[in-house]
Amino acid sequence: MKPDNRLSADGTEYTIELADKFDFEMVQQFRQSYSELPDSVTTVIIDLSQTCYMDSSALGMLLNMERVLADKVRTIRLVNCREAIKNIFKIARFDKKFDIE
Amino acid sequence: MMQILVIEPDPQRCQQLAGLLNQLEYRSVTTVGSWQQAVTLVPSISVDAVIAQQQALSSAARQVGELKRQAGSSFLPVLMVVDSDEEERQLAAFNAGADDILPWPLAPVVLEARLKAQLRTRTLSQALDSKNKELMGHRANIDREHAIVEHIFANALEINSDAQQLIDFHLAPASNFNGDLFLCNTSYLGTLYFLIGDFTGHGLASAIGALPTAKAFMTTSAKAIPVEEIAATINSTLRQLLPGDMFFACIIGEIDHSGTRMRIWNGGMPPLLLMSEEGEVRKEFHAQHMSLGILEPNEFERDVMQYTANEGDRLIGYTDGLIEVRNPVGRMLGQEGLTRWLQQEPDIHIGKLVTRLEIFRGPGEQLDDITLFSFQCGQLPAEKARIVPLLPWTLSLQVEDDDIRRTNPVTNLIEHLATQRGLHRHSGYLFTILSELYSNALEHGLLELDSSLKDTDSGFAQYYQLREQRLAALRSGKISIKLDFDPKQKRILIQIEDSGKGFKQHKQVGQIEALNAPYGRGIELLRHLSGKVEYADAGTKVTVVYNLDD
Numbered sequence: 155m156k157p158d159n160r161l162s163a164d165g166t167e168y169t170i171e172l173a174d175k176f177d178f179e180m181v182q183q184f185r186q187s188y189s190e191l192p193d194s195v196t197t198v199i200i201d202l203s204q205t206c207y208m209d210s211s212a213l214g215m216l217l218n219m220e221r222v223l224a225d226k227v228r229t230i231r232l233v234n235c236r237e238a239i240k241n242i243f244k245i246a247r248f249d250k251k252f253d254i255e
Numbered sequence: 256m257m258q259i260l261v262i263e264p265d266p267q268r269c270q271q272l273a274g275l276l277n278q279l280e281y282r283s284v285t286t287v288g289s290w291q292q293a294v295t296l297v298p299s300i301s302v303d304a305v306i307a308q309q310q311a312l313s314s315a316a317r318q319v320g321e322l323k324r325q326a327g328s329s330f331l332p333v334l335m336v337v338d339s340d341e342e343e344r345q346l347a348a349f350n351a352g353a354d355d356i357l358p359w360p361l362a363p364v365v366l367e368a369r370l371k372a373q374l375r376t377r378t379l380s381q382a383l384d385s386k387n388k389e390l391m392g393h394r395a396n397i398d399r400e401h402a403i404v405e406h407i408f409a410n411a412l413e414i415n416s417d418a419q420q421l422i423d424f425h426l427a428p429a430s431n432f433n434g435d436l437f438l439c440n441t442s443y444l445g446t447l448y449f450l451i452g453d454f455t456g457h458g459l460a461s462a463i464g465a466l467p468t469a470k471a472f473m474t475t476s477a478k479a480i481p482v483e484e485i486a487a488t489i490n491s492t493l494r495q496l497l498p499g500d501m502f503f504a505c506i507i508g509e510i511d512h513s514g515t516r517m518r519i520w521n522g523g524m525p526p527l528l529l530m531s532e533e534g535e536v537r538k539e540f541h542a543q544h545m546s547l548g549i550l551e552p553n554e555f556e557r558d559v560m561q562y563t564a565n566e567g568d569r570l571i572g573y574t575d576g577l578i579e580v581r582n583p584v585g586r587m588l589g590q591e592g593l594t595r596w597l598q599q600e601p602d603i604h605i606g607k608l609v610t611r612l613e614i615f616r617g618p619g620e621q622l623d624d625i626t627l628f629s630f631q632c633g634q635l636p637a638e639k640a641r642i643v644p645l646l647p648w649t650l651s652l653q654v655e656d657d658d659i660r661r662t663n664p665v666t667n668l669i670e671h672l673a674t675q676r677g678l679h680r681h682s683g684y685l686f687t688i689l690s691e692l693y694s695n696a697l698e699h700g701l702l703e704l705d706s707s708l709k710d711t712d713s714g715f716a717q718y719y720q721l722r723e724q725r726l727a728a729l730r731s732g733k734i735s736i737k738l739d740f741d742p743k744q745k746r747i748l749i750q751i752e753d754s755g756k757g758f759k760q761h762k763q764v765g766q767i768e769a770l771n772a773p774y775g776r777g778i779e780l781l782r783h784l785s786g787k788v789e790y791a792d793a794g795t796k797v798t799v800v801y802n803l804d805d
Contacts, residue, residue, distance in 0.1 A: 238683030
């Protein structure tokens with residue numbers, strides 16, 4: 155089922171909700187989740203409220219996404235991060251490329 | 256059959272009376288010569304009426320009273336045989352407690368009429384008595400059942416004592432059972448969860464949903480499940496359980512370690528208020544959803560309100576019973592009234608607020624359950640999550656090519672570690688560390704994959720495709736993982752060794768600086784998350800120290 159994707163009513167926000175484990179096993183699925191974004195989308199939201207476990211390939215996947223979408227969307231937000239996940243983003247200095255909440 | 260007891264000292268008159276009674280079809284007649292004999296017989300032979308010779312009772316009032324007492328709770332008629340037609344004597348008999356008199360000599364019709372009348376009253380009294388006993392039995396049963404249910408509720412709804420110290424609250428049911436519910440709990444992460452809610456109606460019928468709700472809330476919140484998921488779980492439980500006209504308005508909230516960041520789900524409740532230290536309303540969390548137990552699982556909405564309060568702010572939650580309280584002239588308190596009180600006295604504690612409420616209501620009766628809580632925003636104590644087990648342990652495992660293909664040992668290890676007391680909090684970091692070490696041993700040591708392939712988006716995916724291919728073709732290779740827990744130093748020593756070419760760490764070092772590279776950040780991440788990372792034996796063996804205190 156996961157990741158779950160939702161488009162906001164006005165079509166500008168696209169939310170990807172991740173499962174409890176975000177690691178290399180998600181590579182294909184995660185890549186597909188943003189491969190056919192409608193042109194109306196200006197903000198991509200990655201919802202990590204369920205995510206407890208993450209490995210370094212997850213960081214790679216996010217960076218890849220950022221690179222692919224850089225010209226298409228204005229912002230990528232990483233939202234609802236748990237303390238441990240947020241800390242890993244901090245160590246990797248992801249705050250320079252993403253809005254982390 | 257009616258049982259008649261005759262007290263007559265004179266044997267001749269005694270026989271006469273017994274004979275008369277027999278003629279009137281009273282077949283069960285016992286005769287005694289004295290009051291003393293009669294008193295001992297009354298309870299044992301269940302007498303229905305006493306016919307006593309006036310002279311046989313020396314102190315009549317006391318003796319009649321005693322006879323009636325011996326008969327128990329039903330009415331025992333006492334008829335007194337009076338020898339004289341003097342009014343004084345007859346009056347004396349009534350004054351002594353006789354229910355009727357029988358003038359001697361006795362005419363059979365008079366005896367029959369008067370005895371029958373008294374026995375009718377006796378029968379009525381007995382019927383009433385047995386109904387009474389039945390009612391008292393029911394009452395005792397209900398009391399007992401209530402006591403059992405109250406006991407179960409008290410235990411099931413006992414509030415987690417860690418959480419209780421953090422939240423000030425007041426619950427006032429309008430009857431024995433509360434249709435309101437207030438629960439709080441701390442999760443394994445040390446975050447604080449609360450639930451305040453109100454079932455339709457009050458009393459036992461509305462309290463019945465509290466048990467499954469409390470159980471669902473306590474187990475899910477302990478695991479730090481997001482509030483909207485807890486709401487969804489309770490919704491499906493209640494949807495299945497409650498009759499169609501019953502539902503549960505509630506707010507579920509989670510507050511993080513800082514005591515200021517909150518996630519709130521409100522379904523059908525009055526707004527949760529966030530008040531500043533100065534007594535200003537900073538934020539109102541209005542209901543965004545319907546009450547629980549109404550929507551089908553697929554109609555259920557998960558939107559949550561997130562907010563970061565200031566330290567010192569107060570979160571105030573209440574059920575509608577509070578704002579619907581009326582004063583003696585019928586004016587409702589309302590949310591405005593409550594807010595005004597909070598503005599007038601920003602640091603008012605719950606006890607005092609309740610006193611103000613009682614004064615406002617005056618002598619009127621409490622009509623609905625009332626629940627109220629207050630949480631002062633500020634750093635939560637984290638002791639609970641920091642407790643570390645006392646016994647040292649070692650866990651070691653070795654996986655070979657087949658095992659590696661079939662399972663991910665890291666996931667299995669983490670599932671195991673997460674169940675250990677005090678370690679759940681660390682399971683996220685341990686997952687990242689173990690994944691990194693294991694991936695390096697497998698992908699670089701055994702499969703000899705080159706990370707530079709990950710340079711492009713398509714290469715990234717290609718890398719993992721190649722990983723899959725080489726893994727399928729892997730014919731030999733071992734990876735051993737060893738974890739040593741040292742309770743004194745509060746640390747876990749992690750050692751991973753592979754039978755392949757090892758991990759050439761020199762290639763990766765420092766590349767975290769190049770933020771654009773989607774690979775190579777692993778080793779840097781390791782150094783940040785652990786106390787020490789050491790490679791030996793040409794990169795085939797790595798030792799990492801993880802400190803639980805950090």
